Amino acid sequence: xxxxxxxxxxxxxxxxxxxxxxxxxxxxxxxxxxxxxxxxxxxxxxxxxxxxxxxxxxxxxxxxxxxxxxxxxxxxxxxxxxxxxxxxxxxxxxxxxxxxxxxxxxxxxxxxxxxxxxxxxxxxxxxxxxxxxxxxxxxxxxxxxxxxxxxxxxxxxxxxxxxxxxxxxxxxxxxxxxxxxxxxxxxxxxxxxxxxxxxxxxxxxxxxxxxxxxxxxxxxxxxxxxxxxxxx
Amino acid sequence: xxxxxxxxxxxxxxxxxxxxxxxxxxxxxxxxxxxxxxxxxxxxxxxxxxxxxxxxxxxxxxxxxx
Numbered sequence: 001x002x003x004x005x006x007x008x009x010x011x012x013x014x015x016x017x018x019x020x021x022x023x024x025x026x027x028x029x030x031x032x033x034x035x036x037x038x039x040x041x042x043x044x045x046x047x048x049x050x051x052x053x054x055x056x057x058x059x060x061x062x063x064x065x066x067x068x069x070x071x072x073x074x075x076x077x078x079x080x081x082x083x084x085x086x087x088x089x090x091x092x093x094x095x096x097x098x099x100x101x102x103x104x105x106x107x108x109x110x111x112x113x114x115x116x117x118x119x120x121x122x123x124x125x126x127x128x129x130x131x132x133x134x135x136x137x138x139x140x141x142x143x144x145x146x147x148x149x150x151x152x153x154x155x156x157x158x159x160x161x162x163x164x165x166x167x168x169x170x171x172x173x174x175x176x177x178x179x180x181x182x183x184x185x186x187x188x189x190x191x192x193x194x195x196x197x198x199x200x201x202x203x204x205x206x207x208x209x210x211x212x213x214x215x216x217x218x219x220x221x222x223x224x225x226x227x228x229x230x231x232x
Numbered sequence: 233x234x235x236x237x238x239x240x241x242x243x244x245x246x247x248x249x250x251x252x253x254x255x256x257x258x259x260x261x262x263x264x265x266x267x268x269x270x271x272x273x274x275x276x277x278x279x280x281x282x283x284x285x286x287x288x289x290x291x292x293x294x295x296x297x298x
Contacts, residue, residue: 032239033239035239036240038243038246039242039243039246041249042245045249045250045253046249088256088260092252092256095256096249099248099252100245100249103245216264216268219272220267220271223275223278230285
């Protein structure tokens with residue numbers, strides 16, 4: 001296997017740096033929120049991981065379309081990478097949201113439209129990996145993955161717009177939300193810096209992980225091909 | 233005038249949130265490293281088997297020539 005490209009090494013280091021800066025901005029630089037207290041700081045990573053998670057699912061749907069058009073396995077490898085990283089990020093989003101909800105909503109979980117659509121989205125992509133494992137033929141598996149991510153991708157905009165379309169208690173920090181929402185707050189300029197840098201940091205981390213995961217997928221494809229060659 | 237109230241102490245939840253973030257991130261990174269290492273080991277083993285098979289396939293043909 002080829003050694004790591006210098007650009008990827010730089011991206012690895014950049015990811016660690018932006019994560020450290022994002023953590024500093026979220027925990028120290030941003031002021032304490034007046035009503036919710038310290039737990040509001042969870043919001044910066046909650047939104048950052050949700051942003052990359054949902055965009056990653058949409059990106060995977062786009063890669064699925066490219067695979068169906070080009071029929072080249074490299075697009076399937078990229079699709080799997082996007083889904084895997086997004087699923088991890090989105091799991092973190094749900095867990096951070098649950099931790100935030102405990103002191104603010106007085107419950108770990110409620111079947112609110114946003115929480116429900118988020119949970120369904122995560123389950124759709126966990127099922128994606130389970131179902132892929134059941135298909136041995138690499139071409140059939142890739143075709144199935146492409147169609148699945150294409151259909152599954154619909155869940156990402158539904159989750160995003162759930163708090164804008166339905167009656168919900170989930171706050172909408174940017175743009176107007178439901179008046180019944182609990183935990184809404186106005187961002188100060190310092191909070192905005194932490195918020196937007198968080199979005200930037202998680203985008204950089206996603207790109208870095210995506211590249212690394214693609215390299216691993218390429219290696220896995222080579223190993224699989226070698227196994228098939230030896231069997232026949 | 234309303235009395236100024238201090239915000240509630242929710243720092244334990246904040247700490248829990250960031251601990252969970254870093255723990256899940258670390259588990260994912262470790263899983264990537266472990267999978268990468270295992271794939272490299274598989275690749276080395278399979279390449280060795282392939283070479284061995286090729287050598288075995290060449291040997292009888294040389295013996296036939298002799």
